[in-house]
Structure formats: C-alpha cells, structure tokens
Amino acid sequence: MIYLRLFYEFFIVGFFMFGGGLAAIPFLQQMGERTGWFTIQQLMDMVAISESTPGPIGVNMATFAGYVVAGVPGGIIATVGLVMPSLIVASVVVRLLSRFRDSKYVDSAFYGLRPASLGLIAAAGIAVLRMSLLNTGLWQETGAILDIFDTTALILTACLIVLTNTIKAHPVAYLAGSAVVGILIF
Numbered sequence: 655m656i657y658l659r660l661f662y663e664f665f666i667v668g669f670f671m672f673g674g675g676l677a678a679i680p681f682l683q684q685m686g687e688r689t690g691w692f693t694i695q696q697l698m699d700m701v702a703i704s705e706s707t708p709g710p711i712g713v714n715m716a717t718f719a720g721y722v723v724a725g726v727p728g729g730i731i732a733t734v735g736l737v738m739p740s741l742i743v744a745s746v747v748v749r750l751l752s753r754f755r756d757s758k759y760v761d762s763a764f765y766g767l768r769p770a771s772l773g774l775i776a777a778a779g780i781a782v783l784r785m786s787l788l789n790t791g792l793w794q795e796t797g798a799i800l801d802i803f804d805t806t807a808l809i810l811t812a813c814l815i816v817l818t819n820t821i822k823a824h825p826v827a828y829l830a831g832s833a834v835v836g837i838l839i840f
Contacts, residue, residue, distance in 0.1 A: 664735030675711025679778035691723045706829045
C-alpha cells in the first residue's frame with residue numbers, strides 16, 4: 655500500500671512540477687506535512703544532497719524521499735512516479751507540436767508557462783531561505799530581533815556569495831567547502 659501511495663504522490667508532483675527540480679520543493683514540503691513521511695529538516699537535507707550529487711535535482715529528491723519512506727524499493731517507485739508524467743506529456747506534446755508548430759496559441763501557452771515556472775522556483779528559493787537562514791522559533795520565544803537570523807548560516811551565505819562572484823571555481827568545490835565548514839562548526 656505504501657508503494658502505491660508513494661507512486662501516486664510523486665506522480666502528482668511530477669505532473670504539476672514545471673521549471674525543474676527546485677520547483678518540486680513546495681510540493682515536497684506539503685507532502686511531508688500532509689503524510690508525515692519526512693520533516694522540514696529532512697527535506698533540507700534532501701535538497702542539499704540532491705544539489706551535490708550528479709543527476710537531475712528533482713529525480714534525486716524523489717529517490718531520496720522514497721528511500722527515506724520505504725527503503726530502496728520506495729526510492730525506485732518514487733523516482734518512476736516522478737518521471738512517468740514527463741514521459742507521457744512529452745510523448746503527447748511531440749505529436750501535437752508537429753501538428754501545431756506555427757500556432758499562436760501554442761506559443762502563448764509556452765509564454766504563460768515561463769512566469770509560472772519562475773514563480774515556483776522563487777517560492778522554492780524563499781522556502782529554502784526561510785528554513786536555512788531564519789530561526790523563526792527563537793524569535794517567537796525571546797522577541798529579540800537578532801534571534802530571528804541564524805548568524806552562522808548568514809555569514810556562510812555571504813562568504814559564498816562573495817566567493818562565487820570573485821573566484822570562478824566549480825560549484826562542487828563550494829559545496830564540499832561548505833560541508834567541511836558545517837562539520838567544523840557544528
């Protein structure tokens with residue numbers, strides 16, 4: 655039963671996820687809250703691991719989430735569930751686009767999808783920002799404005815922004831360096 659539910663949940667995510675893997679974060683956040691399969695902290699770990707491993711981020715997150723929920727079979731089923739809608743839609747679109755290649759309606763539909771993708775990615779970015787840099791619980795307890803921010807995470811983020819804009823290193827170097835800093839600090 656859990657495998658069928660995993661397939662269904664990730665099929666829905668795959669069907670409505672436009673704009674790449676980061677657009678899956680709001681869907682996964684809601685899924686975790688709705689099903690109790692994983693916490694916000696585990697979701698952030700999924701994002702970090704998915705960003706740092708080879709392959710598409712969305713597929714990596716589905717595999718990781720499925721593994722957390724139901725082991726290796728769960729990872730496989732969640733991945734197939736996420737990818738299946740893309741295969742179906744791509745097959746249909748290829749057939750339709752060959753017939754309606756010069757249609758202004760098709761062009762307009764794709765034009766409308768771009769801002770939708772941007773909005774989903776921006777929402778994911780804001781969710782990651784909130785979960786990574788803010789201590790929302792501390793502010794509510796103490797009321798001090800400085801307790802809102804995780805200062806260590808803010809300093810690391812600022813350093814990475816400066817480094818990525820001045821030193822053009824491979825992103826894996828920044829991820830590995832950040833992991834080392836995290837290990838040393840915590």
